[in-house]
Amino acid sequence: MRTAKQYLEKLAAMKPNLYLNGEKVGRDHEAVVRASHAIRVTFGLVNDPEFEPLLTATSHISGEKINRFTHIHQSADDLLKKQELTRKICGVAGGCVQRCMGCDMMNGISAAVKDLDAAHGTHYEENFLAFLKKFQEEDLVVAGSQTDAKGDRMKRPSEQWDPDQYLHVVERREDGVVVRGCKLHNTMAPYSDELLIVPTRAMGPDEKDYAISFAIPADTEGVHLIVREAFSQQRDPNIDAPIAHVGDLESMTVFDNVFVPNERIFLNGETEFAATYALNFALFHRHSYTGCKPGIGDIILGTTALIADYQGIRKQSHVKEKLAELISVAELVYAAGIASAVKSTKASSGTQMPNVLFANAGRRHAGHHIYHEFNTLCDIAGGIAATLPLSKEYNHPEIGDFVKKYVTRREGVSSEDCYRAFALAGDLLTGEYSSVVFQVAGVHGGGSPIMEDIAIMGNYNLKEKMDIAKALAGIKSE
């Protein structure tokens, strides 16, 4: 397994193809290194006695000990461990751990590629297993890249006035294909070793060029990452805190005539499998959300309870009711993920597939409540979360003592602890990372809310429930 240092060294050696704040930069740029914090946590904790049993797994292809973020789940227990790990590690990373994306997409492909070969006499599984071996041996960080720009939402890929709105093959060669298009909202792509691509949606028989899945190094010729950063508020060193180092980079990843060699292709024109690739990733990713959303809920809940305590209002009935509500949202979402793992099934490849209904119901519940959870923290924290003087004023020789005096709440809690708690609430509520990325990702990550409804309705036996109603009503007709 790699160390965080080795991971950063490899990033630094990659060709610069990131565009950040108007400049072309390398992956050793301060903002890139800073944003990779969550990923570095996934390397740094592998020998931690508390995390080791969750963060490591045994590879089903090599029998070696590997980082769980490179594992293909083989049992319900694997899914439970992944969910527990995702929740727990959020508390250390200060939010989204990000690395689940590539792992979820690898699992999604692993569960479909064998059936694809059986149906078409192709050899994509060989390509996939060779890449999986590298993924596990080199402990790679892979950005799951699914969401296309999509142009006019009411038009299919082949109907777009601009064919590049969905990533597609523009040239077929003996040794591979050339692709053009763009993947949007590409979290962590700027600090990933590889980009892993699957289609966004189902494709029709005339959309062979759009039914494409592959993996390539993130600095491949023709790939441009147009990057935007989101971070918490930076602090003066003597009032610094872990939350102040939390952030991410999101990328609009452009593929401008990029060559993909045959051995890196996992789907190429077999249109009826495009939907399976898309849905499998969504399923694994929504199951991951049943771990990370409670993890983010833990941070919001913990901050709300801490501030209520410092304000002296923790025992007030309206506060207790709000805390109980936050707990219930997090635990119900987590319970849905447990149910999804316990009721999981095996794909023909041996990959363990989460139960669709429970994973989607849990993800849906989380998405519906995300803004309300932040609203509750805002309610309890009061306006100071938005108006707290910044760390330079806290440390100012002339007015610093006023800041300390007037952020202090109940007797017995130091002004520094009060300041730290309000600064954390401020980061969560007004910081561009948590208040923008967490909230919007809480709604759209893993697919817009309607996609969960479609998955639920497509997998639910509604007739059975209507038959119950008919029987109780004494209705005999079919």
Ligand SMILES: Cc1cc2nc3c(=O)[nH]c(=O)nc-3n(C[C@H](O)[C@H](O)[C@H](O)COP(=O)(O)OP(=O)(O)OC[C@H]3O[C@@H](n4cnc5c(N)ncnc54)[C@H](O)[C@@H]3O)c2cc1C
């Ligand atoms: C912070 C963040 C990080 C993300 N990270 C990743 C990532 O790493 N990799 C990745 O692949 N994706 C990522 N996503 C993308 C995420 O999966 C998408 O945002 C989601 O699928 C919605 O797509 P969209 O943003 O294009 O929204 P849109 O598709 O534009 O949706 C907007 C609205 O239009 C509606 N709509 C769209 N099409 C139709 C239609 N045909 N008919 C009726 N209504 C329609 C939707 O239901 C929704 O209400 C991320 C998203 C966020 C916010």
